[in-house]
Amino acid sequence: MRKLTLGLAASATLIASSSMSVHAAEILVGVAAELTGLNANVGTQTARGIEVGVEWLNANHDMNGNTIRLMIEDNATDKAQSMTLLNKFALRDNVHVVVGTSSSILALSIAPRAEELQVPMITSAFAPAVVEGRKWVFKASDTPARMFQSIANYTADVLKPETCVRVYARDNEAYVEQSNVWARIVKEKGVEIVDEPSILLSDTDFTAIATRIVDLDPDCLHLAMTPETSANFVIQTKSAGLDPDTLIIGGTTMATGFFLDAAGEAAEGTYSLADYSPGGINELGKTFEAAYEAKFGEKPDNFSAVGFAEALVIGQAIKAAGDNPTRDSIREAMAGLKDVETIIGNGTLSMVDQMAQYQMNVLTVEDGQLVRAPGQ
């Protein structure tokens, strides 16, 4: 158990609270993160974002003097271990808040247990089913329908392609849903989807599909897969002879540093959707990037930004929960968060039906840099 006692301030407060002022307490937060296994990439980035977030919260003392003790444990992208961790956090470590997994499948299997044990759980998983019919579970991101509305409208209203091909990773629920939502909205606005092949995330050779797409020569190509696979797909399709001015549109995964590094110039002119615009859209975003780079020696990406935002939501909930926060008061406070500051979207976030709602922005790549796309 990588016990992460964060900075001298935390332990000092611990000693202080036990003897002196009653109300400054230590809030325990347990994180079940995918540090190994198939989702290790996303899990590690998210966990690092949370770590930096909690460090910032503790350093800024604005949670009525309370501090957060963070416990990050590896669930190896495995359902059994995730459930065991949740149980251990809730019953043995008596945590105040559990941070669930970034994979929807794991989140869906531990959410019912969190509800049963009445411990607040926040997750960056995308599936709305995680919160439906439950009171104790929160999502750090909006519903896919609301999230992907902006890029779908942008495609239909601004880019105005006639024919499109959409390619999605059929073995990952997040990408299947992203692709379906985008397709539904653009179809309603008159764009014709001429083909919808799917791949497996473990595939690396896309020549066959690339040839099939080049043969169709669509006006636009929509991708819903991991950053590296998207880059790989774009490169292989272009080398299979894709018409250079075909619009290439993606989701949150193509608004990441990974995608830019992996795709190189093939990323030029592609459109994507960002929780987080690199460089940060506000002061807090810039401090996050500086703190992250100082701690891990590399620029943060979309997933770490969401992790940081998750930590902020927890911090703000603790602050709003007043003195001596309990699981119940934190839950109530979190449910009522309205227009609080964050680093994702356009800087403000509200909790609507236990889902964090924020304005997503469409980005494009201009000479290797992610910038806000014109005409939003």
Next chain:
Amino acid sequence: MLAQQLFNGLVLGAVYALFALGFNLVFGVHKIMNLAHGAIFMVGAFVGLYSVTLGLPLWAAFLIAMVFTGLLSVMIDFVAFRPLRKTGDAEFAMLIASIGVEMILVNLALRASDARTLRFPFGIVPVEPFFLFGMRITPLQFVIAAVAVLCVTLLAFYLYRTSFGRQVRAVSSNERAAMLLGVEPRMIYLQTFFISGLLAGLAGVLIGLAFNSINFSMGEPYLLRGFVVLILGGLGSLRGAVVAGLALGIIQTLSVAYFPTGLTDIIVYSLLFAVLLVRPNGLFGDAVSDARVARR
């Protein structure tokens, strides 16, 4: 488009054949279901990548990767399989030892790459495609096909024209008899595992280059396809591995090109089932174990 897809299928087939060649030597010759072979292939890609990032030219990276995985494969045999060989009925035990080794290698790669997918730097290989009979061929596709053909001929020459090759085939058909005739099994195992590792490393770097993605779990899909190729072609048969590899490549590509992509796996694996019903020992396989039920 059919011609282009057939060519793509051939190249993918060459990739599968290349991977299966090394696998065939261990799984085919010694009947060891070596689940670590996918991990050795992945380590080859990583070693190739790290040599390039250290500034070495590409051909040096290939050599280093091949020698590294060759020695790694020999070490795995020495540490994990040889102690088990002495205990007689060790077919299952070796399978589990290979699972253990695979877990170790995957974990090391995960830690080294921080679970990230890496790629060769841009421009290390010319990307501009050239046209032949109206088909678009990228240099890498050509290199893969050429390397596959080269490896098959070299391996065939080694197996069927050299004395070492004869000894390997003798061990493959009946190890005890071969030993009685003075074949030194330790030498044979050393060789087959080295060559198998070498080919896996070569395939690793080549595939890492061609599809520009190297990560800790890239071995598994190729391991599964490698099993299908070997069983389809028939254990221990070099010809089988090549024919089945190419056939699998073409069938998979055509099914992706012309059928809903969700059916690819179903088509490929059902095909394997169908072939095994007709030929219980694969297309060219020698009777690994006679089916007792019917008269032979």
Next chain:
Amino acid sequence: MINFFYAYQPLIDFFLLNAGFALSQYIVLRAGVFSIATVGIVSIGAYSAAIVMKSLGLSIWIAAPFSALVGLAVGLLLSVPLARLRGPYQAIATLAFVQIVAAVALYAEPLTGGALGMNDIPKQVSTLGLVFALAFVLYILGSLSRSRIGAIFDALRQDEAVAGSLGISISFHHALAFALSGAIAGLFGALQAGYIYSIEPHQYGFVMLTMTLAAVILGGRRSIWGPVVGAAIMTFLPEIARPLAENRLLLNGLLLVVVIIFLPRGVVDGLIALVRRRRTSAVTWPAESSKEVRT
């Protein structure tokens, strides 16, 4: 202390489930059938139980036996094409079956929920239920082991031709092993579905296949306690190694290699062999008749 138990209760439940999967894999290996189809049948059992429990709203008391029957039927069906295959060919053919099941579960979205799988399956399985199911299966396998069926399975594993030459039908007993394995896999697939709230295709893939196989071979392939011990090792090991966090896989791998080298026949069978070698008992059958023959 109670809290300690509750905190680790899921671990015990998952151990019981894994022991069930391991027993399903064990029974075919013991009969000399090198099949790794268990994971595919578990998936079918889990999905059919999930459909029965969630869509039809029936209780686990109906879903579990139903899935066991479905598993039995799938096992029997599988034994027909696999009857003529042996060794690695049989193993890879069943591996193909597992991959087909996963691909179908991914593709048949309306029925199985595709990549997202089936969620919010009403949880109706408790630790007690799992203990009872495991005890029931262990009793059955124990009685079978002590009966002629166990002796025949051991004979088939060692030398089919000898069993055949004594008039024992090879294909019948192989089909029996497949059916038993399928029934156990189906039953525990249903129990898993009824416990884990949500199921999806990836869960029943290559990783579960290797872990279940490792549990049986690590634990032991002959005694019925082998798979149970093996399942315990494979379930509790990641938890015990938790301090290593991301490096746990390394320890798992190392341990697999080391244990299998020192106990190639598995922990339980290895220990039994040690004990048996020490206690070589000579038997005296009713003395008077044996004297008579030896002239």
Next chain:
Amino acid sequence: MSLTVSGVSRSFGGVEAAQDVSLQVDPGRIVGLIGPNGAGKTTLVNLITGVLRIDRGTVSVDGEDVTAKTIVGVARAGVSRTFQNVRLLTDSTVLENVTLGLAQQEHSSFLDCMLGLPAAQRDRRAVRDKAMQILADVGMVEYAHRIASGLAYGHQRRVEIARAIAVKPKYILLDEPVAGMNDVEAGEMIQLFKSFAERGIGILLIEHNMRFVNALCEQIYVLNTGRIIADGTPAEISQSPDVIAAYLGT
């Protein structure tokens, strides 16, 4: 009522392993089958017992045609066998090897076995006692609980014979049963095989040890390069010019 092999032939890609072989074993009679090494004796046994496919000719057991039956079918028709190189279940005990032969005679149902009902347990005890009795017949009782592979070669042979007889066969094919046994042990086997014959079991004895064959068999077939070259009483065989030529070479 006999084990009849008529006109059986089988070739392996040009090599005529068996050419138009005919022989007959009646219940309670011991018939010898001799011939130089490589004459095709074991191949003939494999043809009769269902291991190898028969190209031409038929094999029948008490009138029932078993030409196309598998090893299981032939065994169930009442033909049992031992193997040229002993094949015992190496991981099982001597007792377990013999009880395997008796498995077919248990009548408890699969359900009894599965639920561990008394019927199954009674069967097991009865089978164990019968096996002990058979082991006593071959003088192997005190090795009952030993692992089969740990026994001396001669003892392993006896266990294999005990297992073959446990099936209560009508006919039994003994493939070099006393190979590797010294004269004393071989002598004991004569007694045993005669007791089998007295019980009405027909025996086809494939053996090199001529003293052993002459002591037991009333009729002997001589096989060479897949063909029966002579058949008659031991006396007639020993003078037949063809036999001498076959053994000593022209």
